[in-house]
Amino acid sequence: MTRYGQSPQMQRLEKFVARVREQGLYPDIPVVESAATEPVVRIEGKDLLLFCSNNLLGMSSHGEVKAAAAAAVEKYGLGSGGSRVMAANLDVHVRLEQRIAEFLGREDAICFAAGYMANVGTIPALMRIDFLASLNLNDMALNFTGKRRKVESQVDWDLFSEEANHASDVDGVRLSRAEPHIYGHKDMVGLGAALAASRHHSKIVISDGVFSMDGDIAPIPEIVALAKSHQAMVMVDDAHGIGVLGAKGRGSLEHLGVASDDVDILMGTFTKAFGGIGGFVAGSTALIDYLRISARTYIFSAPIPPAIAAGLITSIDIVDREPWRHEKALENAAYFRRKVEAAGFDTLGSETHIVPVLIGREDAAVRMAEGLRGHGIIAPKVHYPAVPVGRSRIRFVMTCQHNQAQIDYLLRSLRGLKTELNL
Numbered sequence: 001m002t003r004y005g006q007s008p009q010m011q012r013l014e015k016f017v018a019r020v021r022e023q024g025l026y027p028d029i030p031v032v033e034s035a036a037t038e039p040v041v042r043i044e045g046k047d048l049l050l051f052c053s054n055n056l057l058g059m060s061s062h063g064e065v066k067a068a069a070a071a072a073v074e075k076y077g078l079g080s081g082g083s084r085v086m087a088a089n090l091d092v093h094v095r096l097e098q099r100i101a102e103f104l105g106r107e108d109a110i111c112f113a114a115g116y117m118a119n120v121g122t123i124p125a126l127m128r129i130d131f132l133a134s135l136n137l138n139d140m141a142l143n144f145t146g147k148r149r150k151v152e153s154q155v156d157w158d159l160f161s162e163e164a165n166h167a168s169d170v171d172g173v174r175l176s177r178a179e180p181h182i183y184g185h186k187d188m189v190g191l192g193a194a195l196a197a198s199r200h201h202s203k204i205v206i207s208d209g210v211f212s213m214d215g216d217i218a219p220i221p222e223i224v225a226l227a228k229s230h231q232a233m234v235m236v237d238d239a240h241g242i243g244v245l246g247a248k249g250r251g252s253l254e255h256l257g258v259a260s261d262d263v264d265i266l267m268g269t270f271t272k273a274f275g276g277i278g279g280f281v282a283g284s285t286a287l288i289d290y291l292r293i294s295a296r297t298y299i300f301s302a303p304i305p306p307a308i309a310a311g312l313i314t315s316i317d318i319v320d321r322e323p324w325r326h327e328k329a330l331e332n333a334a335y336f337r338r339k340v341e342a343a344g345f346d347t348l349g350s351e352t353h354i355v356p357v358l359i360g361r362e363d364a365a366v367r368m369a370e371g372l373r374g375h376g377i378i379a380p381k382v383h384y385p386a387v388p389v390g391r392s393r394i395r396f397v398m399t400c401q402h403n404q405a406q407i408d409y410l411l412r413s414l415r416g417l418k419t420e421l422n423l
């Protein structure tokens with residue numbers, strides 16, 4: 001018998017990790033000794049400037065939000081006590097779903113423990129509609145034969161997924177068993193041609209609203225028009241847009257003037273603009289009712305902890321009544337983008353609070369991230385597989401809590417390092 005760690009598989013794994021370390025690509029993630037959601041964080045006893053928090057609107061540390069969460073801990077305790085379909089269908093979950101649906105102008109919403117769970121639950125659930133509809137639920141247990149399982153694995157859908165979609169959309173697609181057509185980044189000609197060639201009776205186009213590694217916005221009006229002409233459904237993952245884009249912060253759809261009815265499935269996360277954790281899907285009553293009985297990550301996993309759900313309801317109220325928060329985050333981003341581009345950096349078409357700065361080679365991005373750290377600045381290098389090889393970048397996120405002096409310091413550091421590293 002091989003001892004733990006000595007099997008050939010473990011040796012391969014060890015060798016791989018050692019190689020990643022040698023190449024300097026093993027993520028050197030600092031341990032933060034304070035809240036990691038503020039512009040200034042404490043690491044190894046020192047104050048450093050953070051430009052990668054998704055606490056875009058300062059909600060994680062807002063006094064009213066913390067008070068609502070603290071009161072809910074007293075009332076409900078720490079955990080939920082199980083899945084929503086078992087014991088843990090709490091009033092606070094129902095109120096959160098109603099509040100986010102109302103904020104987005106949708107009939108209903110369903111919440112998941114994370115945005116990731118929302119995507120990996122929702123996409124496969126949609127692809128199972130034909131199978132589920134073919135069942136006679138009353139005698140399903142008797143008839144669940146091998147033949148039935150084979151039918152279950154046949155998915156008569158064509159799924160069109162944008163190449164820069166987030167990993168959770170990609171994994172949702174993988175779990176769906178549908179054969180995906182991956183269309184190029186914002187390539188509407190390619191999408192149109194693929195839709196025209198589709199022979200399946202059900203079609204869906206899935207796109208992020210804001211692309212998480214480039215900070216640019218999907219051409220949703222064009223996607224909607226193409227989808228309409230080919231009778232395809234549209235799903236938009238607006239994890240980064242909701243709360244930030246549009247005059248009222250309703251997201252990419254509002255920003256682009258797309259009617260909410262034109263997008264069948266609107267997905268978002270509570271992790272970013274709302275400062276908590278959890279994901280959601282908003283849409284018609286029929287869609288949400290369907291997901292409650294078919295999305296496996298909703299049925300077989302515990303929901304958002306009740307204290308977080310209570311804090312999130314307050315957070316949505318504040319985001320709704322204080323638009324200055326998203327305006328300021330976008331102003332900070334526009335200022336940084338303008339100045340960093342003038343210094344000769346490429347921001348890859350960023351239009352939002354996510355501002356990547358292209359470095360190119362993986363080793364150069366490693367040196368840039370280390371150099372910034374030397375200046376007391378934390379921002380992550382992003383490289384393959386998150387982005388294509390040779391397109392490594394430093395990804396900055398501007399929030400409403402950054403001030404101009406902090407952004408100017410970042411700009412001075414970037415200019416200095418560009419010369420020093422000969423970029």
Ligand SMILES: Cc1ncc(COP(=O)(O)O)c(C=O)c1O
Nearest residue numbers: 114115116166168212239269271
């Ligand atoms: C576009 C997009 N979708 C989904 C997610 C997953 O959200 P969560 O962090 O809530 O799991 C992310 C997270 O970064 C994202 O960027």
